[in-house]
Amino acid sequence: MKSDTRTAVLAAHDIRTKSKFREYAESILWAVVLVLIIRGAVVQTFKIPSGSMENTLLVGDFLLVNKFLYGIPIPFTDYRLPRLRSPGRGDVIVFKFPGDRSKDYIKRVIGVPGDTVEIRDKTVYVNGTPYLNPHEIHRDPRILSGKSDLRDNYGPVTVPPDAYFVMGDNRDNSSDSRFWGFVRDTDLVGKALLKYWSWDKETWKVRWNRIGRVID
Amino acid sequence: MNQEYNPSGDFVARVMDAVQAYERSKAPFRERLGDHPFIRYILVLSGALFGVFQAVSAF
Numbered sequence: 001m002k003s004d005t006r007t008a009v010l011a012a013h014d015i016r017t018k019s020k021f022r023e024y025a026e027s028i029l030w031a032v033v034l035v036l037i038i039r040g041a042v043v044q045t046f047k048i049p050s051g052s053m054e055n056t057l058l059v060g061d062f063l064l065v066n067k068f069l070y071g072i073p074i075p076f077t078d079y080r081l082p083r084l085r086s087p088g089r090g091d092v093i094v095f096k097f098p099g100d101r102s103k104d105y106i107k108r109v110i111g112v113p114g115d116t117v118e119i120r121d122k123t124v125y126v127n128g129t130p131y132l133n134p135h136e137i138h139r140d141p142r143i144l145s146g147k148s149d150l151r152d153n154y155g156p157v158t159v160p161p162d163a164y165f166v167m168g169d170n171r172d173n174s175s176d177s178r179f180w181g182f183v184r185d186t187d188l189v190g191k192a193l194l195k196y197w198s199w200d201k202e203t204w205k206v207r208w209n210r211i212g213r214v215i216d
Numbered sequence: 217m218n219q220e221y222n223p224s225g226d227f228v229a230r231v232m233d234a235v236q237a238y239e240r241s242k243a244p245f246r247e248r249l250g251d252h253p254f255i256r257y258i259l260v261l262s263g264a265l266f267g268v269f270q271a272v273s274a275f
Contacts, residue, residue, distance in 0.1 A: 027256045028263070035267030047271040062271050094274050106274040175275075196269075 041072045044190065046094060046104065052168035052175065053106060056092065056135045056215065058207070062197035063215060065094050065190040078186045087164055087188065088112065089126065090133070092215050095166075096187040099180055104189060107176050108133070111165030118156035119178070122171065125156075133169070135216075140172040150178045162186075 048061045057063070070087060071080030087093050087109045097103040110133075111117040115126050121143050124131040146153030151172065159165050163182035168174025177183065192215040198207035224230075240248060249255055 023256065027260045031260045031263035031267070034260070034264040038264070038268050043268070045269050045271040046274040049273045050275050052275065063274075097275070104272060104274045 039067075040075070041067055043067060043193070045196070046106065046192075048106070051173060052170050053092070053108070054170040054173075055137060056108075056169045057106065057192075057195075058198065058200075058210070060199045060201055060207070061195050061210060062199075063195050064193045066193050067190045069191050070188045073186075080186075086112070086185075087191070089115075089131070090216075092192040093164075093166065093183075094189040094192060095183045096189065097180075098183065098187065101187065106192060107166035107168050107174070107183075108135070109164050110167050110177070111159040113159050113161045113163060115159045115165065116156050117154075117159060117165045119150075119152065119154040122152045124167070135169045136167075136171050137169060138172050139170070154178050 043064045044067055046063055046065055048057045048059055048063070051059055068081075069084050070093075071083030073080050089109055089112060091109045092106065093109055094104055094106045097105045110124060110131060111126055116128070118125045122138060124133070144152045157165070160182060162185040164185070165177045166183050167176045167178065194212060194214045195210050196212070198210035199205075200207055
């Protein structure tokens, strides 16, 4: 075999070896990019570790959260891309907990900017009118006075601009705006969409009737 | 070599393709499987799905 032909054969073999490694590296990079784009701008998944939103969300529920409805956040800034709409009363939202922004919380929006929120003997009033939430539950029959605890008697407070008043559906067992204040607009993560999985670890069973259900 | 023989412009490329095809046929099944682009697409998709569905706690 002539030397130039031998050189060409060896070179072709080297090229094939390098291409295989590069192709796998590019494939892995594509997977990472896809994950970052989807989780950052489209949907993100969350799991429920507490019962503050029972019975809407149970411990062991896994849900999809819409990331672009309230505007996609621009990383490392407090700015967002234009939103389709702002959170409305009744929306179940995920947000950065004001007391520790490394933690995500999920609650229901009760008051939007400008609303006056008051709680009297467990009944929530928004702008003077009782706010009827069919999903709320009360497991404690006691009514606590506002002097000892803000749980059942609170306010009235006016929701500031670019902030929201949120509460858990499990009203007697929820750490929410009654205790730590409003959720800033910049702390919004997204709107809860649906449950894609539900696992009861106490009975070791899948809760099939909850899978695919829209969160409302 | 016959001095009147003039190989086509893509002669070397065609020879290389034949050599590589022969080498691929001699490679172990595991190595041949990894060369197939369908496998890489499956790996990318499953990796992306796993990354997307790795749930974060929301209290």
